[in-house]
Amino acid sequence: MARMTIGWVAARAGVGVETVRFYERQGLIERPPRPLRGFREYDETTVERIRFIKQAQEMGFSLREAAEFLTLRADPAADCSDVHARAQAKLADVERRIAQLERLRRALHTLLRRCPRSGPVASCSILGAMRGDRAASARDSVAQPASPGIR
Numbered sequence: 191m192a193r194m195t196i197g198w199v200a201a202r203a204g205v206g207v208e209t210v211r212f213y214e215r216q217g218l219i220e221r222p223p224r225p226l227r228g229f230r231e232y233d234e235t236t237v238e239r240i241r242f243i244k245q246a247q248e249m250g251f252s253l254r255e256a257a258e259f260l261t262l263r264a265d266p267a268a269d270c271s272d273v274h275a276r277a278q279a280k281l282a283d284v285e286r287r288i289a290q291l292e293r294l295r296r297a298l299h300t301l302l303r304r305c306p307r308s309g310p311v312a313s314c315s316i317l318g319a320m321r322g323d324r325a326a327s328a329r330d331s332v333a334q335p336a337s338p339g340i341r
Contacts, residue, residue, distance in 0.1 A: 193231035203240035210240065218243055218257055250280055 200207045214221040219239050222230045239260065246256035255276065262268040304315045311317065 193233055194237075195229045196232065199232040199236050199240070202237045203244070205240060205244065210236075213240060213243065216253060216257075218253065218260070250284060255280070 194202070196207055196210050200210050203210070210219070213219045219236050222232055224230050242260065242263075243253070243256045246259055247253070251259070258276065259273065262272055301316050301319055306313065306315065
């Protein structure tokens with residue numbers, strides 16, 4: 191199996207060297223031992239794991255979830271239903287966040303429609319909604335985004 195330096199691994203996996211180091215610190219990939227002289231040498235398995243992690247992240251999964259998938263992938267007793275359940279939970283979370291964003295969009299549209307667009311800032315309905323003024327806020331929308339939960 192071909193051996194490569196951290197720079198080569200990072201380039202082949204499409205990440206920066208600091209990402210490789212971060213994944214090592216998080217235990218997502220193994221840190222090869224440092225020889226007395228020279229550089230640590232990685233193999234193609236490391237590149238594959240990093241690509242897997244990045245793909246999981248692009249699909250919306252966290253690093254913790256990617257690590258769980260790596261564990262499942264390595265477990266011969268694991269079942270596809272385990273992966274399916276995690277993906278189903280992620281989909282439910284995404285749908286919840288989309289609904290939250292749609293409520294926020296409606297609220298902002300309402301606030302913008304009600305905004306006088308000129309005049310003293312003290313009479314700004316948007317700022318009034320941020321203060322919690324009921325008259326200024328959009329009643330049937332997310333007028334009370336005390337904890338929008340959008341990250």
